Amino acid sequence: MAVPFPDDFLWGAATSAYQIEGAPLADGAGPSIWHRFAHTPGRVAGNETGDLACDHYHRALDDVALMAELGLDVYRFSLAWGRVLPEGRGAVNRRGLDFYARLVDALLEHDIQPMATLYHWDLPVALHERGGWLNPDSPHWFADYAETLFRALGDRVPFWITINEPWVVTVPGYLDGQLAPGHRDLFEPPRVAHHLLLAHAEAVAVYRTLGRQQIGLAVNLEPQHPASPSPADLEASRRRDAFINRWFLDALMFGRYPEELADIFGPAWPEFPAKSLEQIRCRGDFVGVNYYSRGLVRAAPDVAPLGAVRLTPSDAELTTMGWEVYPKGLTETLLWLRDRYANPPLYITENGAAFDDPPPRNGRVEDPRRVAYLRAHIRAAAKALEQGVDLRGYCVWSLFDNFEWAEGYSKCFGLYQVDPSDQTRRPKASARFYREVMASRGAAA
Numbered sequence: 247m248a249v250p251f252p253d254d255f256l257w258g259a260a261t262s263a264y265q266i267e268g269a270p271l272a273d274g275a276g277p278s279i280w281h282r283f284a285h286t287p288g289r290v291a292g293n294e295t296g297d298l299a300c301d302h303y304h305r306a307l308d309d310v311a312l313m314a315e316l317g318l319d320v321y322r323f324s325l326a327w328g329r330v331l332p333e334g335r336g337a338v339n340r341r342g343l344d345f346y347a348r349l350v351d352a353l354l355e356h357d358i359q360p361m362a363t364l365y366h367w368d369l370p371v372a373l374h375e376r377g378g379w380l381n382p383d384s385p386h387w388f389a390d391y392a393e394t395l396f397r398a399l400g401d402r403v404p405f406w407i408t409i410n411e412p413w414v415v416t417v418p419g420y421l422d423g424q425l426a427p428g429h430r431d432l433f434e435p436p437r438v439a440h441h442l443l444l445a446h447a448e449a450v451a452v453y454r455t456l457g458r459q460q461i462g463l464a465v466n467l468e469p470q471h472p473a474s475p476s477p478a479d480l481e482a483s484r485r486r487d488a489f490i491n492r493w494f495l496d497a498l499m500f501g502r503y504p505e506e507l508a509d510i511f512g513p514a515w516p517e518f519p520a521k522s523l524e525q526i527r528c529r530g531d532f533v534g535v536n537y538y539s540r541g542l543v544r545a546a547p548d549v550a551p552l553g554a555v556r557l558t559p560s561d562a563e564l565t566t567m568g569w570e571v572y573p574k575g576l577t578e579t580l581l582w583l584r585d586r587y588a589n590p591p592l593y594i595t596e597n598g599a600a601f602d603d604p605p606p607r608n609g610r611v612e613d614p615r616r617v618a619y620l621r622a623h624i625r626a627a628a629k630a631l632e633q634g635v636d637l638r639g640y641c642v643w644s645l646f647d648n649f650e651w652a653e654g655y656s657k658c659f660g661l662y663q664v665d666p667s668d669q670t671r672r673p674k675a676s677a678r679f680y681r682e683v684m685a686s687r688g689a690a691a
């Protein structure tokens with residue numbers, strides 16, 4: 247492919263703490279809401295948990311050597327709040343902090359840039375019992391946690407992400423209850439979302455006094471297309487676009503929520519004080535984009551609160567998550583960000599696909615569909631770069647097959663297969679493909 251990727255473009259891979267580390271309570275760590283959720287019967291497929299996951303907590307240094315062999319420029323991982331602050335606030339657990347210091351130092355020794363996510367859904371239970379993200383003090387708890395990490399690792403970590411996907415924390419977490427903490431309520435999501443945005447802004451403000459590198463928010467974005475040109479479907483896709491794509495970014499970039507949100511939540515949408523919206527207004531240094539697919543939307547007046555449903559197109563290629571393979575949506579999303587928010591610096595912080603991979607045959611795992619997915623999406627990103635999008639990096643989700651939340655270990659996104667019997671990491675064809683892409687600075691895509 248003609249190479250539009252600049253030499254300093256950062257090629258990487260992403261993971262998160264609860265999904266790969268295992269040992270959730272080791273060395274003084276406090277339990278998270280995901281530890282509790284996974285251990286609640288019926289919440290996770292097969293009642294699987296992150297108790298072992300990829301055992302990364304005990305294998306981190308070998309895994310960093312594997313990342314170096316793969317040829318990563320950057321590695322995106324998350325910090326488990328409860329390892330560092332077992333009660334979520336107050337006393338620091340040195341052994342937990344030391345694990346992350348060792349990981350960061352190993353990455354730097356291998357010339358891999360650390361990109362640390364402060365919050366990837368694993369709130370300490372101790373804070374959840376004080377109301378969690380519903381508590382107006384939650385932004386301050388988060389900012390204090392962030393400050394602890396900025397002081398401990400700020401000089402060595404060049405990229406910080408405050409929160410991974412506040413929309414997913416809010417909607418599957420508090421509206422439909424699919425993910426921890428599993429609440430199903432119409433009145434809680436608007437307040438949770440507001441506190442998450444305040445938490446992000448407060449952490450960024452602290453960072454401005456302590457750090458001189460890059461900090462941003464990672465958001466899941468999904469272009470919404472009407473299933474038909476009917477006004478009802480057009481209106482439904484516009485509502486779902488506000489709900490998924492503009493809710494958090496408009497608040498950050500413009501200091502105001504999209505007006506569709508008040509329609510969607512009706513009486514459950516509070517009057518937010520103007521002052522707090524002004525506090526939320528905070529561009530950060532970059533936007534992290536998590537892209538997987540698009541939404542095909544049909545009006546469904548009886549489906550509350552959106553009055554819209556997401557269709558699975560019958561003639562499309564689907565991943566095992568049921569998500570349509572739609573690389574054009576990545577170009578569309580990146581151009582939309584350029585145009586709506588005045589061309590902010592962007593990193594694709596997640597892009598990948600779950601397919602049912604075959605068992606290894608003489609140490610190799612063939613995953614041609616994942617190779618095709620990654621190639622198509624890297625090319626889609628290149629198309630946006632060629633149109634002036636300030637795209638600076640791309641991280642594959644995920645480095646390893648890992649704990650896929652409510653789906654357990656049944657959904658595999660990894661460049662490496664992890665043998666559950668002995669934790670052996672085996673590269674898939676997609677790892678070999680991605681190594682070539684990185685070695686050729688994008689040309690091999």
Ligand SMILES: OC[C@@H]1[C@@H](O)[C@H](O)[C@@H](O)c2[nH]c(CCc3ccccc3)c[n+]21
Pocket residue numbers: 262265410411414418466536538596643650651659
């Ligand atoms: O589902 C694959 C990955 C997760 O493993 C990551 O932890 C998470 O950051 C992430 N976000 C998305 C897109 C948004 C989404 C999340 C959960 C459920 C439905 C959509 C996909 N993924």
